[in-house]
Structures are given as structure tokens and as C-alpha cells.
Amino acid sequence: MRAGGAEEVAKDDRDVVSAFRAVLADRVGKERFDLWFGANVRLERAGDGLVVGAPSGFFSDFLRINFRRHLEAAWETVTGSAAGIEFRVDRTLPDPHAPLAPAQPPQTDGAPTSDGADEPASDAARRRNGQGTAGRRRFAALESFVVGPSNRLAYAAAELAVRQPGELSPLLVYGPTGVGKTHLLEGVWTAAKRWRRDITAIYLSSEQFASGFLQALRGQGLPSFRRKYRDVDVLILDDLQLLCGKKYTQVELLYTIDTLLREGRQLVLASDCAPRDMGDFAAELATRLESGVVCPMEPPDYPTRLGIVRYMAHRMRLDVPEAVVDFIASHLTRHARQLSGALCRLKATSQATGEPITLRMAEEALGDLIRA
Known part of the structure; x- marks a missing residue:
């Protein structure tokens, strides 16, 4: 091929990729596009298909799991072709999610013993009931989480939520019982308190959130309830599926999520299935959760x-x-x-x-x- 012809092909490829970026940004939203498809990702035309280059395995896996259907749809819109999408790791690209040095050295394993709203909800309840906290169960640590192919993406996302709160929010992990969801959430709470001593982090189950909401409604304590859960830096909610069928609690959680996202705060949630697969679950709430990071966890290999x-x-x-x-x-x-x-x-x-x-x-x- 003559030099002029090669230049024309290259220009045509660049035009296609540029148009593709614009269509993709419209599909996923400018904020999410800038976060995940900025200078850290290389998009290249390869024949009739698209190559997506990312700086790390975590980044590449995340794009594949969370954006593949958007990528395929945008590519088909621009080229009229349903050709495949190939994901590659390109170590020459800058990785914004590379490990950072912690603000303070890690302690031995187990959860820090803090007071007030930023302790585990179960411990706070024992304090109110006069039971104290001596001998209480220590929360799990991220360091003791055994990582494998079945949970690697969820673990990497949890680490990032600790290091850079608010960047991957909301983060939802889902999977069957016994795959380590609660361990991961407890580990996020523990690690968040170790990284920043001044951080306000609350861990509780969805059942506790629902019960607290109903008590607040009956006792005219709604403003206090909302301040407690909307003024935190990190809100961690386990067993989200327990809110299925609880319409008013789902609405309250939706408003809580919206408030925290506007403030750039971190949410971490766990459920036994993906939001779209939950029965009697508000579509708007499911959409809000899926706008963040959704990571499956499977039984360990x-x-x-x-x-x-x-x-x-x-x-x-x-x-x-x-x-x-x-x-x-x-x-x-x-x-x-x-x-x-x-x-x-x-x-x-x-x-x-x-x-x-x-x-x-x-x-x-x-x-x-x-x-x-």
C-alpha cells in the first residue's frame, strides 16, 4: 500500500474511534466515561473489531464485566458491524488505581474498637443495651481474604474503595451464600478505619437499616436517622436482598444513596443476586446501583x-x-x-x-x- 493510502486508512480509523468515543460517552454518561475511558484506556480499531487496552488486569476485567454491552452497542452504532471486542492489558498505560501507601501502618488483624456511629451497628446496639463490647467478635480484615479467580475483581474493587473512597461508588458485590461477601464488607470497614483514623464508616445489615427506619418513623426520629446514615464517609450495607418488598425502606435507601453520591462518599453493598434479578425491588434503586460498580462473586475454585x-x-x-x-x-x-x-x-x-x-x-x- 502506498504511503498516502496508509495515511488515509489511519485517519479513517481515528475518525471511527473518535465517533465511537462520543457515542459511548452518550450511552454511559460523561462522568462515568471520563472515569473509565480517559487517558488510562486505549481504544483502537483492529479490522472490523475494537481493541480495548487497559493498564491492569483489574481495570480490564472491570471494563469487560461492566461495560461490554455498552461497548458492543456503541461500536455497532458507529460501524454497523457487530464484530467482537477484545480486551488487552497494556502496562504502558498509566494506572490510576495502582496501590498507594497507607496514611498509617496497618495494625494486627481484627476491627478497630471505635465509639459512636462509626462502629459496627451490632456493637453499637450492645452498648445501648448495656452489654458492653468486651469479647465482641472482631471484624474480618482484607488481609485475610483469600483471593482467587472467583472473587478477584470484587476484591480489587474493595481495595480501591478503601484507598480512594467515592471513586467506585456505589460498589455492589453479589453471589450465593458462603462466597465471602460479608468478609469482604467487614474488611472494607476495618481497612477504612486503618487508612484514615478520622473517617466515619458504618457497617450494618439491610435488616438493621429497615428496622431503624421504621423506629425513626414511629418515634419522630427521622431527622436523626437521616443524619446518621447520610453524613458518613463510608456506608456499608449487607444482605441487600432483605429489602425486597419493603417499598418505603427502598425509597429511603434511594434518597440516602443519592445524598452520599452527590457528596462523593463511598457506598459498599452486598446481596445474593444482581439488582436487576431481585424480585419486588424498585427499578430506580436497581438502576442507581448498576450505575456504579457491580461485581459477581462465585463459589471458590x-x-x-x-x-x-x-x-x-x-x-x-x-x-x-x-x-x-x-x-x-x-x-x-x-x-x-x-x-x-x-x-x-x-x-x-x-x-x-x-x-x-x-x-x-x-x-x-x-x-x-x-x-x-
């Missing part, structure tokens, strides 16, 4: 289960041979709670018999769990 068993055994101070670790991870495949239950049973069996944990003991003690 074999390598992740190995890591979970090893970590739990270390945490429980159990001497578990590698053959037993492999046996548990190979046969108990549904969720992490199975793995924890298996180790608890082996610990009890070992203490009752006075014998060390062996593969034979595991086969006998865990037989019914494996057959179930």
Missing part, C-alpha cells in the same frame, strides 16, 4: 479452597497435614462455611481422641459432610 483451608487452619492453630488440606478442598466444594465446619469437626475429634489430625481421621470424621 480448588486453588482458592486450598488457600482458605490453610488460612483457617492457621487461624485455628491446627496442625493439618497437606494431604488433609487437599482432601477437604477436593471434596467440600460448595462454600467456605463447609470448609470451616470441616476444620472445626477435625479439631473437636482430635481433642476428644487425643490424637493428631490425619487423613484417616478426616475420611472418617467428615464422611457424612462429603456424602451430603
Whole structure:
């Protein structure tokens, strides 16, 4: 091809990509487009298709999961072609989500013991009931979360929510029971308090949010309720599916989310399914949640289960041979709670018999769990 012809092709490609960017910005909104498709992402035409270059695996996975259908639709609008979208990691691009140095060095694991509204809601309730906080369960830490292919994107998004609050907001993780959603949310609370001592962070379940809202309505305490949850830096809400069918609580949560987003605050939520799949759930609330970051979490694969068993055994101070670790991870495949239950049973069996944990003991003690 002559030089002039090559230049014309290159110019045509640039024009197509420029038009594509404009259409994509219209589809996803200028704010989201500037955040995720600015100078950190390279868009290139390759034949009839599009190559999306991102600076990291997390960035690339996020674009693929959250924007693929928008990318495909915008490309078809501009080119008339439904050709595929290819996602590539390009380390030469600047990564705005690269790890930052924490403001203060991390502490040992477990949740900080803070007072007032920024402690876990369950602990605040115990204080009001005069039960105190001695011996209370410590919150999980991000450092103890075992990362694998089934949860890598959710974990990376959670880390970013801690390091740069408000940039990925709202952040919603969803998946079946036992995949680590609560661990991840508790880890965000713990890490947020470690990174910035002055931060106001609240963790509570959706049931607690709903109960508090109803009590506020009945007791004329609505202004106080709203100040508590709308003046925070980080609001963490677990078990969102429990709000299905609770129309007025959903409206209150929608207004709370809108207020926090306007202020650039961070929301982190968890549910057992994606917002669009929740029954009797307000469409406007689902749309608001999907305008942020939605990350699926799946049951752990074999390598992740190995890591979970090893970590739990270390945490429980159990001497578990590698053959037993492999046996548990190979046969108990549904969720992490199975793995924890298996180790608890082996610990009890070992203490009752006075014998060390062996593969034979595991086969006998865990037989019914494996057959179930």
C-alpha cells in the first residue's frame, strides 16, 4: 500500500474511534466515561473489531464485566458491524488505581474498637443495651481474604474503595451464600478505619437499616436517622436482598444513596443476586446501583479452597497435614462455611481422641459432610 493510502486508512480509523468515543460517552454518561475511558484506556480499531487496552488486569476485567454491552452497542452504532471486542492489558498505560501507601501502618488483624456511629451497628446496639463490647467478635480484615479467580475483581474493587473512597461508588458485590461477601464488607470497614483514623464508616445489615427506619418513623426520629446514615464517609450495607418488598425502606435507601453520591462518599453493598434479578425491588434503586460498580462473586475454585483451608487452619492453630488440606478442598466444594465446619469437626475429634489430625481421621470424621 502506498504511503498516502496508509495515511488515509489511519485517519479513517481515528475518525471511527473518535465517533465511537462520543457515542459511548452518550450511552454511559460523561462522568462515568471520563472515569473509565480517559487517558488510562486505549481504544483502537483492529479490522472490523475494537481493541480495548487497559493498564491492569483489574481495570480490564472491570471494563469487560461492566461495560461490554455498552461497548458492543456503541461500536455497532458507529460501524454497523457487530464484530467482537477484545480486551488487552497494556502496562504502558498509566494506572490510576495502582496501590498507594497507607496514611498509617496497618495494625494486627481484627476491627478497630471505635465509639459512636462509626462502629459496627451490632456493637453499637450492645452498648445501648448495656452489654458492653468486651469479647465482641472482631471484624474480618482484607488481609485475610483469600483471593482467587472467583472473587478477584470484587476484591480489587474493595481495595480501591478503601484507598480512594467515592471513586467506585456505589460498589455492589453479589453471589450465593458462603462466597465471602460479608468478609469482604467487614474488611472494607476495618481497612477504612486503618487508612484514615478520622473517617466515619458504618457497617450494618439491610435488616438493621429497615428496622431503624421504621423506629425513626414511629418515634419522630427521622431527622436523626437521616443524619446518621447520610453524613458518613463510608456506608456499608449487607444482605441487600432483605429489602425486597419493603417499598418505603427502598425509597429511603434511594434518597440516602443519592445524598452520599452527590457528596462523593463511598457506598459498599452486598446481596445474593444482581439488582436487576431481585424480585419486588424498585427499578430506580436497581438502576442507581448498576450505575456504579457491580461485581459477581462465585463459589471458590480448588486453588482458592486450598488457600482458605490453610488460612483457617492457621487461624485455628491446627496442625493439618497437606494431604488433609487437599482432601477437604477436593471434596467440600460448595462454600467456605463447609470448609470451616470441616476444620472445626477435625479439631473437636482430635481433642476428644487425643490424637493428631490425619487423613484417616478426616475420611472418617467428615464422611457424612462429603456424602451430603
